[in-house]
Amino acid sequence: MNHFPEVIAAWLFVVGLYGIVTSRHLVHLVMCLGIIQAGTYLLLIAGGYRFPPAAAPIFETAEQTTLTSVDPIVQALTLTDIVVGAAVTALLLAITIQIHKSTGNLDPQELRLMHRP
Amino acid sequence: MIALAPLPVVVPFLAATVLLLVTPFRHRGLFDLFSVSVALTAAGLCAVLALQSAVHPIVYWFGGWRPRGGVALGIAFVVDPLGAGLATFVAVMVAATLAYSWKYFKAIKALYHAQLLLFLGAATGFCLSGDLFNLFVFYELMSVVSYSLTTYQSDQKSPLIGGLNFAVTHSIAGALLVAGGIGTLYGRTGALNFEQVGRALENGPVDQVVVLSLTLILVGFFAKAAVVPFHFGHVDAHSVAPTPACVLFSTVVIQLGIYGAWRVYTTVFWGALAAHQEQVQAVFFWAGALSAVLGGVMCLLQRHLLRMLAFSAVSHVGMLLVGTAAFTPDALAGGVVYIVAHGVTTGALFMCAGLLLHTWSSLDELELRGRGRSFPWSGTVFFVAGLAVSGLPPFGMFLAKTMLESAVPPAHQTIARFVFLLSSTLTGAAVLRAAGRIYMGWGSVQTPEAVAPTGEEKKETLGRTRPIVMQLTATILLLLGLLAGQSSHAGTVAKLAGERFLDVRTVREAVLGQPVNWPAQTVSPPQLTWSAVRFGMSTVAAALTLAALSLLYRRRQNEWYRYVRFSWRALVVGLNALHSGRVSDYVLWLMAGVFGLAVYLRFVLM
Numbered sequence: 120m121n122h123f124p125e126v127i128a129a130w131l132f133v134v135g136l137y138g139i140v141t142s143r144h145l146v147h148l149v150m151c152l153g154i155i156q157a158g159t160y161l162l163l164i165a166g167g168y169r170f171p172p173a174a175a176p177i178f179e180t181a182e183q184t185t186l187t188s189v190d191p192i193v194q195a196l197t198l199t200d201i202v203v204g205a206a207v208t209a210l211l212l213a214i215t216i217q218i219h220k221s222t223g224n225l226d227p228q229e230l231r232l233m234h235r236p
Numbered sequence: 237m238i239a240l241a242p243l244p245v246v247v248p249f250l251a252a253t254v255l256l257l258v259t260p261f262r263h264r265g266l267f268d269l270f271s272v273s274v275a276l277t278a279a280g281l282c283a284v285l286a287l288q289s290a291v292h293p294i295v296y297w298f299g300g301w302r303p304r305g306g307v308a309l310g311i312a313f314v315v316d317p318l319g320a321g322l323a324t325f326v327a328v329m330v331a332a333t334l335a336y337s338w339k340y341f342k343a344i345k346a347l348y349h350a351q352l353l354l355f356l357g358a359a360t361g362f363c364l365s366g367d368l369f370n371l372f373v374f375y376e377l378m379s380v381v382s383y384s385l386t387t388y389q390s391d392q393k394s395p396l397i398g399g400l401n402f403a404v405t406h407s408i409a410g411a412l413l414v415a416g417g418i419g420t421l422y423g424r425t426g427a428l429n430f431e432q433v434g435r436a437l438e439n440g441p442v443d444q445v446v447v448l449s450l451t452l453i454l455v456g457f458f459a460k461a462a463v464v465p466f467h468f469g470h471v472d473a474h475s476v477a478p479t480p481a482c483v484l485f486s487t488v489v490i491q492l493g494i495y496g497a498w499r500v501y502t503t504v505f506w507g508a509l510a511a512h513q514e515q516v517q518a519v520f521f522w523a524g525a526l527s528a529v530l531g532g533v534m535c536l537l538q539r540h541l542l543r544m545l546a547f548s549a550v551s552h553v554g555m556l557l558v559g560t561a562a563f564t565p566d567a568l569a570g571g572v573v574y575i576v577a578h579g580v581t582t583g584a585l586f587m588c589a590g591l592l593l594h595t596w597s598s599l600d601e602l603e604l605r606g607r608g609r610s611f612p613w614s615g616t617v618f619f620v621a622g623l624a625v626s627g628l629p630p631f632g633m634f635l636a637k638t639m640l641e642s643a644v645p646p647a648h649q650t651i652a653r654f655v656f657l658l659s660s661t662l663t664g665a666a667v668l669r670a671a672g673r674i675y676m677g678w679g680s681v682q683t684p685e686a687v688a689p690t691g692e693e694k695k696e697t698l699g700r701t702r703p704i705v706m707q708l709t710a711t712i713l714l715l716l717g718l719l720a721g722q723s724s725h726a727g728t729v730a731k732l733a734g735e736r737f738l739d740v741r742t743v744r745e746a747v748l749g750q751p752v753n754w755p756a757q758t759v760s761p762p763q764l765t766w767s768a769v770r771f772g773m774s775t776v777a778a779a780l781t782l783a784a785l786s787l788l789y790r791r792r793q794n795e796w797y798r799y800v801r802f803s804w805r806a807l808v809v810g811l812n813a814l815h816s817g818r819v820s821d822y823v824l825w826l827m828a829g830v831f832g833l834a835v836y837l838r839f840v841l842m
Contacts, residue, residue, distance in 0.1 A: 136412075140824055142820065152408070156407075159411050203373065207403065210380060211383075231397070233540070233691055
């Protein structure tokens with residue numbers, strides 16, 4: 120069993136998290152969240168991969184359905200996950216624009232939520 | 237009648253779409269009426285489902301894709317009384333919120349109503365979902381609506397930053413942790429249906445894959461349920477969001493996170509970890525104890541009303557976890573009563589706070605001192621709800637706490653009792669102190685809480701009116717809290733629901749095999765003994781005493797007082813500094829949680 124895709128997914132998680140923790144710009148932070156999400160897509164896709172390398176699940180005749188193919192369910196899941204990720208990213212970017220409008224600052228380390236007396 | 241199952245999701249989604257189509261029309265009252273009636277319809281549908289599922293588990297396969305030979309490729313809704321009951325509760329809360337919003341917002345468009353209905357559809361879908369991936373998608377949908385609701389007043393600074401913190405931490409919990417856990421489980425079992433995954437795990441060894449997926453899913457749902465130390469993003473959002481949205485966050489969003497953890501643990505991991513249940517349940521217990529205590533202390537240290545109520549919700553979620561950690565039918569029954577009773581009571585508190593914001597443009601306890609004198613009605617509701625939160629019989633929270641407490645295994649009784657006492661007292665005292673200060677004008681402004689963070693609300697006078705509908709919804713919710721405390725009805729129904737929820741074998745047969753009825757079962761109503769009533773009364777007394785003490789606090793030049801003041805102040809400053817408001821810190825806490833839990837589970841399970 121080859122764990123290469125899982126290793127890459129873990130790497131994307133680590134890179135994305137490092138980016139979020141050290142981020143000094145909100146757009147950068149949102150992109151890092153996107154990298155984490157990309158890691159999830161890879162993890163899902165990897166779960167459906169077959170060894171030895173199998174074909175995509177596109178069948179034209181009834182006989183072909185007996186051939187080995189990769190798992191189509193995880194691909195559907197990944198698509199759904201991409202939609203969820205796109206919604207979150209769009210919303211976060213909209214929030215970022217609004218924050219820039221109202222504070223003129225996009226450094227997450229300097230944004231303060233509440234006023235401390 | 238099985239075809240009824242998808243309707244509680246479909247109806248709100250369709251209604252939301254219709255609302256978006258008619259946005260150009262400007263008949264505000266019509267939108268309010270329409271959306272409230274849709275939410276009530278959904279509540280009715282869920283209630284019918286709950287009643288039907290009391291006879292047999294309802295399994296609905298979308299598109300008729302039934303499992304063949306025990307392999308489920310289709311997507312199912314699996315309805316049991318507990319899930320459908322929770323969905324009913326959510327629908328009622330959304331209806332109350334919509335009714336409350338009618339006068340709360342001066343100018344809103346149909347977009348707001350559509351969002352709340354979308355939230356409702358996602359939440360009911362989450363409660364009824366029968367497979368892992370739909371559970372995840374419905375929760376994410378609910379979360380995305382929550383982020384958008386938090387930032388609804390997008391011209392102000394605080395809601396935007398709060399919404400950002402909430403969205404980033406929540407998305408990491410969802411996209412990385414829960415989705416990663418589900419992906420890992422799928423890679424191992426090739427299934428997404430709860431029952432099928434559970435069966436596959438049962439037949440396999442407990443190895444790294446199981447440990448990893450359990451860690452990811454547990455931390456993911458705990459982070460969504462505002463369990464300490466993952467509560468930061470929640471508290472930030474709850475304290476800056478529009479009050480109607482806060483009602484839903486503190487009473488629905490975080491409780492459904494706990495429900496998600498229950499559902500996945502009992503269906504997917506239950507059989508596989510049968511030999512290690514105690515070690516896993518210890519995670520629930522101690523995470524709950526930490527949340528209950530820290531949430532309670534933080535609650536008492538706040539001066540911002542919504543932030544205080546948010547910490548109260550954190551503390552109560554902790555109690556819920558402690559009480560249900562044993563995963564017996566009685567414990568889960570207590571948990572359901574707790575979710576419902578806490579929801580309606582805390583909802584009433586939030587609504588009273590929102591009324592103050594509506595009138596005075598402030599949520600600061602010290603700034604509002606004495607300004608609530610002209611609010612006798614909502615002041616009474618606030619005070620009584622405060623007593624109910626601290627566990628006054630015969631309110632629902634008292635019944636729920638009694639049920640939870642008696643369900644804790646004897647070995648943990650002492651700790652659980654201590655945690656319950658501490659948490660009820662601290663949260664109750666915070667609410668009662670605020671009630672005394674705001675509605676009666678008692679206490680000094682120079683108190684240790686003065687150094688706690690506070691909000692800058694939009695200085696816009698919304699008028700000195702006190703809309704009846706806002707006070708009425710708060711009162712109705714409080715009365716529902718009283719209704720939930722009727723032990724013979726609420727308790728018995730909940731106990732039956734708890735039995736069904738944990739009847740894994742029947743559910744599995746109904747999902748993967750043939751339709752079956754629940755085995756015949758009779759449950760006795762929960763026993764309310766005198767000692768329970770005494771315990772309830774003593775927490776109320778303790779809360780009242782603590783509230784009185786902090787209201788009587790005066791600056792005095794006395795050696796002993798100086799020590800108290802110094803340590804109290806240090807606690808306020810230190811704990812509030814921990815809640816830095818920086819999203820990077822929150823993400824580090826999340827990672828620390830994953831790492832810690834993974835190491836713990838690795839050693840106890842393998």
